Amino acid sequence: IVDDVTGTSLPYPEVDFEDPASVRAVFFALGADGTVSANKNTIKIIGEETPLYAQGYFVYDSKKSGSRTVSHLRFGPNPLNKPYLVRRANFVGIHQWGFLERLPMLDVAEEGATVLLNSPYPTEEVWDRLPKPVQEEILRKKLKVYVVNAYDLARQVGLPGRINTIMQAAFFKLSGVLPEEEAKARIKKGIEKSYGKRGKTVLERNFQAVELGFEAVEPLPIPGRITSEKELVPPMVDHPPAFVREVLGPIALGLGDALPVSAFPPDGTYPTGTARYEKRGIAEFVPTWDPKVCVQCGKCVLVCPHAVIRAKVVPEEALAGAPEGFPHRKAMWKELSGEFTLAISPDDCTGCTLCVEACPAKDKTNPSRKALNMAPRLEVREEMNRHWDFFLSLPETPRAGLKLHTVKDVQLLEPLFEFPGACAGCGETPYLRLLSQLFGDRLIVANATGCSSIYGGNLPTTPWSKNKEGRGPAWANSLFEDNAEFGLGMRLALDKKAEYARKLLPGFREVLGEELLARLLKPVGPEEVEARRQDVALLRERLGGLEDPRARDLLAVADALIPHSVWIVGGDGWAYDIGYGGLDHVLSSGANVKVLVLDTEVYSNTGGQASKATGLGAVAKFATAGKATPKKDLAFMAMSYGHVYVAQIAMGANDAHTVKAFLEAEAHQGPALLIAYSHCIAHGIDMAKG
Ligand code: SF4
Ligand code: SF4
Known part of the structure; x- marks a missing residue:
């Protein structure tokens, strides 16, 4: 910790204590994808079944599952007295392609290290799709890169999303810590222990995943030149304010420890509304909307845990300048006229499919399709992001006149809780x-x-x-x-x-005037909140210039006259x-x-x-x-x-x-x-x- 406030932290030299004879592996994965459990199992296999020493540390970010996990594993012939994380890895596992586009994952790799990459793209496309800084680092450090499409394989064996076993098998194959057949047998033994109670089918699927993990991993041909122009996506996007960019950004990258103490708010108060700047891009599939099939019920908006799917009714003229293909349809309301539109933020979606499940509208020409249908995020995200940005620029549907006891109308209210890390x-x-x-x-x-x-x-x-x-x-x-x-x-x-x-109010009768004073003294209900806000604004205006300490007191507590919930x-x-x-x-x-x-x-x-x-x-x-x-x-x-x-x-x-x-x-x-x-x-x- 760099404590530049009390000045009590000491400088220290960078010293490399790593044992060159050890395997030092760092795995970047998504929370709840099973990687941490698989790595714990790997430590057990190596620690208990081989003469090697084994050690592991696990670092989690503050999100619930769907977060980033980093596993630091060491194996070696010598005792591992290393109470710190791996700083120089000779094996780096990247279990989530999206991380590669945002985080400097290869910083930890030493020269000549092996990199295992879970890629949604075919091997021949992988090099060109890597961001430029990643290509540069691979060439500069002469990294050996291996690729496996673990999501695809997991789906094939009937374990969608559970890539842990496949990636674990691929690690054993590449690291060579154990002979291949022995490694397979040990992993399967671990699987029996972990999933034995879940029945034969689950066991067999996992066994199949082990075999596929060993078979499917293949080297990435590296052309020896940079072909990409893509830069890393910053951790905070969409014009973040300075505090979000300079303090929250490094924390999102996992570099919070490098921030000096003075960077943090002294009273522990943080700005709200900052989740919108962090686009995690963790969904493999996201919903796409078909306005022709939609009945505009709002059920999808209501169930979305991340406020990723939103609806508005806007005047037709507001759609002038809409990007090509922006979906909308005439609003099906008696009381509201205009165009109904529904947008989805693909890089905030977690791909949970709750909205699709909740959607009651089926396509009559093809009953296997609904008004919402999942599509691969990487294929649709660019267009969806354009639509989402335009959607956000549209005016909010006026609250007055909405029937707030109906789901259909509630969907049109702006959420003030969005993109939680749940x-x-x-x-x-x-x-x-x-x-x-x-x-x-x-x-x-x-x-x-x-x-x-x-x-x-x-x-x-x-x-x-x-x-x-x-x-x-x-x-x-x-x-x-x-x-x-x-x-x-x-x-x-x-x-x-x-x-x-x-x-205090009656003491300012003359300045405020009888009418405003009477209104401010009257108790108000939720339906009069807006009028009360305007009256409090008037009060501020009229008392603003007064030197009177009672006026200052009143201004300090005036907002409490507005009903709070x-x-x-x-x-x-x-x-x-x-x-x-x-x-x-x-x-x-x-x-x-x-x-x-x-x-x-x-x-x-x-x-x-x-x-x-x-x-x-x-x-x-x-x-x-x-x-x-x-x-x-x-x-x-x-x-x-x-x-x-x-x-x-x-x-x-x-x-x-x-x-x-x-x-x-x-x-x-x-x-x-x-x-x-x-x-x-x-x-x-x-x-x-x-
Ligand atoms: S898939 Fe889940 S997170 Fe994504 S829009 Fe639907 S309900 Fe929201
Ligand atoms: S749940 Fe389906 S029918 Fe209802 S608003 Fe959403 S997409 Fe339309």
Whole structure:
């Protein structure tokens, strides 16, 4: 750490302690693609079955699955007393092509190192498709590059997306740590141990993947000259502000440790709306939209966990200047006229297919096709990106006049929670996006620790966003055990500020005028928020030049006169277990706070341990034989107070009910509790069917 604030860090020389006799391998992969497990298994095979020493370190970024993982492995004949990451690798595995276009992956490779590349392109096309800096580094360091299309092979054997076994087999083949047949036998033994319980078919598919991994890997012919003009894509794109470019960018590249302490905000406050600058490009396939088949229901927009698919109704003239092929169709609304358009950001999509599953519209001429159909991202992304950029430049559909209790109209609201680093197909994030669409420009969120604090507020970027006026949710995370109290504190602070403002207001009767004063003193509901904002702006204008300290006080608290919506958000581990005492206390207080429990029925963030929300008989960690006690009835407990609005919702089961419950909870003058069933990768289900 370079501490240029206290000046207490010491300079140190770069020293190379690596043992030349060792294999030093670094693997870059996508979270949840199985690479880390496969590498742990590799360490076991080599450490236990050969005379070699073995060591591994695993580095994860702050995203949930779908993130970048870096495995640092060492094997060698000499003891490995190396408590640090590999800095000079003689083997580099790049398991995700998209990384190669953005990250300097070959920096770690030493001269003559072997590089294993998972490529979606045929071997003969690979060289020309590499970015120029990658080609340069391969030539300069005389790297030996090998290629395998692991995604294709994984699909062939019936394990789509699970490239780990294929890449592990390819590593053993290229590294030569073990004789080929012995390596195959050992990997298969490891597979039996890991997947034995999942049945014969899964085992056989993995065995087949091992064979294919050994067979299919082939050397990349290197022409000896640069043929590419493509530069690396910067980590933050679309004109990022300086802080995003200079601080968040290096963190996204995994170079955060190199930033000096002075680069970070001293009070820990980070700008919102920064996830939009980080295009991860992790989906192999993305949905494409057919406007002729679409019935404009909005179900796809509602279920998308990453706010990647969006809809607008715009005046026809707004489409002048649209890029070629920009899809749109006459809006099918009684109350709205204009053109309906739906856009998808291919480089933010995770390819989860939830939107396609949710889409009810089938093509009558070809029932195998819907209004949304998956297509290879690399083939469609350029055109889709052009369409997406134009879509973002279109005006938002005016909120006034929309029927907010309908899914069809809610789809048209701008999301102020976008592109979270949640798992592909996450069941939690659609609720948060909906929350941000409904109340986002006056929303304050107290977030318990858990998945939602990781994808919601971890570095480098934040998905909580803001609209063109610069308004959006304010968000903070406290501890696991005090989140309800944390949110209650926010509510009480806002109420106190509003009370103080109302106390000061009559002192400025003359400056403000009777009418404005009367309006500002009147309590307002959600439908009058815009009018109140204008009145507060007038107040600022009229008090702006005054030297009076009371005027300064009033200006400091004036925003509290605008109704804010305070939501306390967390998972079941927080609400049912660790934070329950506080939650109960807050609900009993009668304060006007809203509680959203993202109920996955297990501790998702730590790998699926049973919570008190886990159902009777359900199998989870710490309940491997099935949970012996039933799910705690949190809803009934809250209802027993009589003054708490309580709803249990499940977007996948009833989306209209979900939207209605959010609106009712917000409208209730008192505490409200929404228990939102959320599917999760910890359930071991096909997430597309969530
Ligand atoms: S595939 Fe998943 S992430 Fe992509 S647009 Fe559809 S729902 Fe959103
Ligand atoms: S779910 Fe299908 S029919 Fe409905 S808006 Fe989306 S694409 Fe159109």
